[in-house]
Amino acid sequence: MNPRLSALQAYPFERLNALKANLKPATEAAHIALSIGEPKHAPPDFIVEALQDNGLLRQGLGGYPATRGSDELRSAIADWATQRFDLKPDTLTAEQHVLPVNGTREALFSFAQAVLSGSADSVVVMPNPFYQIYEGAALLGGAQPWYVPCPAENGLLPDFDSVPEAVWRRTELLYLCSPGNPTGAVVDLSGLKRLIELADRFDFIIAADECYSEIYFDESQPPAGLLEACAKLGRDDYRRCVVFHSLSKRSNLPGLRSGFVAGDARILAQYYQYRTYHGCAMAGHVQAVSAMAWRDEAHVTANRALYREKFTQVTPVLQQVLDVQIPQAGFYYWPATPTDDETFAQRLFEQCHITVLPGTYLGRQPTAETGGAGPNPGSGRIRMALVASLDECLQAAERIRQLSL
Ligand SMILES: Cc1ncc(COP(=O)(O)O)c(C=O)c1O
Known part of the structure; x- marks a missing residue:
């Protein structure tokens, strides 16, 4: 077997299941x-209906799909990204700058396998806490992860100033997650421009995971994106920059497995070659409905309104007992806990029949080789996702409010 597999860590939900294994809720209340x-919001009706079209299904099921994706899908994606991130017309082209992927998870993973050199001292820089795929991708790509803490003092953003120059010199890939999971923090345009400068100076690629970019609360202030920062810099070739987007959160289609990768054409050409071997083309009917989803904004605006309503109603209830804020974007609270996060999660399960994710499971305690000394920045926090219905989220908040903390 590949010896690198043994470096992989248990997934947060395995650790959560183990934590809850012997706990019995002391309440009859339904689990939340x-x-x-x-x-958990409903997928758009027009997509569900389109997927029932026999002609579309016959065509999709009856042939091998192209790894590069259909012209129709790539055009829909290029148009969407150009409009959303205010890109100069015809700089992000359907021909060279866009590839469909089966959700960002597989793409974030496989991208590292395609771009990492395999050299013994290669480093992948990533936020801490983080989406665990970044770490697994780095380890299986033969690189050393370098965990950048996202402390409250830094607005829960990665503290890139803490990365030693010697580490930047070894860096081949930087994973950025903005809006952040679990923090909800957004890197602004100046922060993105600074990262691009670092990428140029130390010659690394930025993989910007922007899969929460369409879940935000002020319609006039959508989160900035890495391609947008390139456009503002006049960097119309998007050199060293690649973004990852998904229909899972934007369009409530996590089961469709549909997203895209876009940016630097030179990198995408090689990643495309990798993907043809990897064998991960998106099914034809999935491509067809994905194009429809990228071309429609009405359902995305309606989706945001649902999250806005939930956060507006739930936040004041929870604020009576926990230090929660409406995140800048995304659908998570990331509050500090009154006791250690695992014990607190156990108490919420036992006393309120509510499951939350201990922050410890989403972060790492770095060693000298992986981030210098320092605590696990996830410890002492929990992640709470407001994905259930408004009614369920309010019930959960009310139960937590009544718990004597
Ligand atoms: C930060 C982050 N990136 C990527 C993904 C993967 O999403 P998908 O593969 O559905 O696009 C998730 C899913 O939860 C996530 O939280």
Whole structure:
């Protein structure tokens, strides 16, 4: 077997299941999961209906799909990204700058396998806490992860100033997660421009995971994106920059497995070659409905309104007992806990029949080789996802409010 497999860590939900294994809720109240980051709003009707079209299905099921994706899908994606991130017309082209992927998870993983050199001292920089795929991708790509803490003092953003120059010199890939999971923090345009400068100076690629970019609360202030920062810099070739987007959160289609990767054409050409061997083309009917989803904004605006309503109603209830804020974007609270996060999660399960994710499971305690000394920045926090219905989220908040903390 590949010896690198043994470096992989248990997934947060395995650790959560173990934590809850012997616990019995002391209440008859129905279970409410605030732990899982799976969107629960209804998928758009027009997509569900389109997927029932026999002609579309016959065509999709009856042929091998192209790894590069259909022209129609790539055009829909290029148009969407150009409009959303205010890109100069015809700089992000359907021909060269866009590839469909089966959700960002597989793409974030496989991208590292394609771009990492395999050299013994290669480093992948990533936020801490983080989406665990970044770490697994780095380890299986033969690189050393370098965990960048996201402390409250830094607005829960990665403290890139803490990364020693010697580490930047070894860096081949930087994973950025903005809006952040679990923090909800957004890197602004100046922060993105600074990272691009670092990428140029030390010659690394930025993989910007922007899969929460469409879940935000002020319609006039959508989160900035890495391609947008390139456009503002006049960097119309998007050199060293690649973004990852998904229909899972934007369009409530996590089961469709549909997203895209876009940016630097030179990198995408090689990643495309990798993907043809990897064998991960998106099914034709999935491509067809994905194009429809990228071309429609009405359902996305309506989706945001649902999250806005939930956060507006739930936040004041929870604020009576926990230090929660409406996040800048995304659908997570990331509050500090009154006791250690695992004990607190156990108490919420036993006394309120509510599952939350201990922050410890989403972060790492770095060693000298992986981030210098320092605590696990996830410890002492929990992640709570407001994905359930408004009614369930309010019930959960009320139960937590009544718990004597
Ligand atoms: C930060 C982050 N990136 C990527 C993903 C993967 O999403 P998908 O593969 O559905 O696009 C998730 C899913 O929860 C996530 O939280």
